[in-house]
Amino acid sequence: MIGKVLIANRGEIAVRIIRACREMGIETVAVYSEADREALHTQLADEAVCIGPAPSAKSYLSMEQIISATVTSGADAVHPGFGFLSENSRFAELCEQCHITFIGPGSDIIRRMGNKQEARNTMTAAGVPVVPGSTDPLTDAEAGAKIAEKIGYPVIVKAALGGGGKGMRVAETPEEFEASFNTAQKEAQMAFGDGTMYLEHYVRHPRHIEFQILADQYGNTIHLGERDCSVQRNHQKMIEEAPSVALSEELRSRMGDAAVRAAKAAGYVNAGTVEFLLEDNGQFYFMEMNTRIQVEHPVTEWVTGIDLVKEQIRIADGRHLSYTQQDVKITGHAIECRINAENPSRNFRPSPGTITDMYLPGGKGVRIDSAIYSGYTVPPYYDSMLAKLIVHAKNRKEAIRKMRSVLGEVIIEGIDTNVDYQYEILNHPDFVSGEVDIEFIEKLCR
Numbered sequence: 150m151i152g153k154v155l156i157a158n159r160g161e162i163a164v165r166i167i168r169a170c171r172e173m174g175i176e177t178v179a180v181y182s183e184a185d186r187e188a189l190h191t192q193l194a195d196e197a198v199c200i201g202p203a204p205s206a207k208s209y210l211s212m213e214q215i216i217s218a219t220v221t222s223g224a225d226a227v228h229p230g231f232g233f234l235s236e237n238s239r240f241a242e243l244c245e246q247c248h249i250t251f252i253g254p255g256s257d258i259i260r261r262m263g264n265k266q267e268a269r270n271t272m273t274a275a276g277v278p279v280v281p282g283s284t285d286p287l288t289d290a291e292a293g294a295k296i297a298e299k300i301g302y303p304v305i306v307k308a309a310l311g312g313g314g315k316g317m318r319v320a321e322t323p324e325e326f327e328a329s330f331n332t333a334q335k336e337a338q339m340a341f342g343d344g345t346m347y348l349e350h351y352v353r354h355p356r357h358i359e360f361q362i363l364a365d366q367y368g369n370t371i372h373l374g375e376r377d378c379s380v381q382r383n384h385q386k387m388i389e390e391a392p393s394v395a396l397s398e399e400l401r402s403r404m405g406d407a408a409v410r411a412a413k414a415a416g417y418v419n420a421g422t423v424e425f426l427l428e429d430n431g432q433f434y435f436m437e438m439n440t441r442i443q444v445e446h447p448v449t450e451w452v453t454g455i456d457l458v459k460e461q462i463r464i465a466d467g468r469h470l471s472y473t474q475q476d477v478k479i480t481g482h483a484i485e486c487r488i489n490a491e492n493p494s495r496n497f498r499p500s501p502g503t504i505t506d507m508y509l510p511g512g513k514g515v516r517i518d519s520a521i522y523s524g525y526t527v528p529p530y531y532d533s534m535l536a537k538l539i540v541h542a543k544n545r546k547e548a549i550r551k552m553r554s555v556l557g558e559v560i561i562e563g564i565d566t567n568v569d570y571q572y573e574i575l576n577h578p579d580f581v582s583g584e585v586d587i588e589f590i591e592k593l594c595r
């Protein structure tokens with residue numbers, strides 16, 4: 150039985166996990182860098198261990214420091230949150246070797262789904278629709294150009310070990326191919342230390358639709374419906390909602406079945422997300438599988454009533470799923486806005502610094518997951534996301550109204566944030582009517 154969990158993360162997700170553990174009667178150990186001595190997660194956990202200096206490479210990404218903190222604190226499990234080491238198969242493997250329960254899938258699953266080419270091939274074999282693309286690893290532009298010709302332009306060149314939107318370039322025409330391939334490969338080499346690439350047909354104006362999966366160690370796999378994450382800037386999500394206005398019951402059931410098939414084909418265990426691109430005509434394609442909890446998990450929690458972090462812990466502890474597919478009912482509509490320390494009028498430049506004063510609203514149907522407080526200094530070393538505002542209402546129209554009201558009340562002084570920018574999006578006629586695809590923000594900025 151898991152009795153003590155070390156949270157290998159920081160910020161709002163660390164706080165979120167500490168709360169779930171506390172409610173389950175599980176002790177918590179926070180880890181923190183020297184820049185996070187005053188951070189909320191450091192203060193809220195039962196114990197806190199300093200794991201090194203501010204740069205994440207020396208603290209939150211240091212496997213040795215985190216494993217040794219786990220062993221010395223007597224924790225029997227590690228929750229990796231998202232980002233940092235959450236999708237690092239080597240870290241999961243180290244936990245396995247040290248008999249520490251990794252709250253997530255096994256290292257072999259993380260490795261297989263982390264290699265996007267391998268993930269594509271697994272899905273194709275399982276009959277899950279995949280964007281037309283290459284099947285073998287590519288290392289040179291000349292061989293790539295021949296395959297691009299077969300796939301059909303435009304194509305997108307992607308890094309096999311990619312993540313965070315890095316190592317990706319679109320080639321509109323054969324003339325552009327070589328340059329796009331070489332640029333993407335160079336970026337991949339820099340970011341992931343590996344220049345293995347693959348190609349996909351570039352889908353025009355799709356929506357980003359992802360399905361939440363839960364699977365236990367006994368072969369029970371269910372989906373918890375979809376999230377629409379089409380509002381993105383530079384391939385990074387800004388607003389997420391559940392359910393999606395673009396899905397009929399029939400399409401939801403077909404995509405949900407495909408997501409469950411995808412998870413089963415991967416031999417998946419724990420919480421995971423199957424990401425799809427969805428075209429106007431209802432055609433959908435598998436994009437990738439995320440083998441961890443997602444930033445946007447609260448919208449699913451709200452429409453299903455299921456606590457995903459608690460389920461993750463229960464599954465890792467060897468228990469059966471608490472729900473069957475028939476138990477999952479989608480109620481109302483939830484929207485999440487990510488609040489970042491950044492300045493939208495200066496090309497979203499990060500804005501670290503001290504929060505001199507703040508006020509966050511509450512009320513019926515309002516949930517705020519955050520790690521900030523008045524007097525807190527946002528360090529410059531990490532991701533700029535400060536908080537997530539999540540609302541739930543009877544339908545999408547009321548959820549939008551509620552989110553506008555919440556955004557209108559939020560006060561964060563001393564640093565710049567994207568609160569006003571989010572307010573503008575919530576009032577944009579295309580967002581209100583639900584007519585958004587992944588190029589929506591790009592079009593706004595033009």
Ligand code: ADP
Pocket residue numbers: 280305311312313314315349350351352353355357381384424426436437587
């Ligand atoms: P990462 O893991 O780096 O985030 P993804 O493969 O998830 O990379 O792609 C990130 C985003 O890029 C997607 O959400 C989508 O907006 C866009 N994208 C990826 N592949 C395609 C494609 N074949 N056609 C059109 N857009 C794509």
